[in-house]
Amino acid sequence: MIVSTPDDKPEGKNMWVLLANYSQLAFIFPAATVAGWLIGLALDRWLHTTWLYLVGLILGIIAGFVELIRTAIKSTKE
Numbered sequence: 001m002i003v004s005t006p007d008d009k010p011e012g013k014n015m016w017v018l019l020a021n022y023s024q025l026a027f028i029f030p031a032a033t034v035a036g037w038l039i040g041l042a043l044d045r046w047l048h049t050t051w052l053y054l055v056g057l058i059l060g061i062i063a064g065f066v067e068l069i070r071t072a073i074k075s076t077k078e
Contacts, residue, residue, distance in 0.1 A: 036060020
């Protein structure tokens with residue numbers, strides 16, 4: 001038995017809801033980048049290295065792009 005929810009109908013979505021879904025990317029992408037950078041800096045201080053912040057920065061950027069791709073795929077399926 002398939003139950004329909006309000007989110008299953010793209011034509012029923014309000015324009016404000018769609019705007020909120022896309023504007024979240026403006027916050028998620030930089031937040032993921034900064035979070036990865038900060039985690040890398042913390043690991044650098046803890047392990048007394050000088051290069052882990054770059055790994056954290058790259059992983060944060062990748063995480064931001066993954067979320068961007070997930071949102072794009074979700075919007076095309078709807």
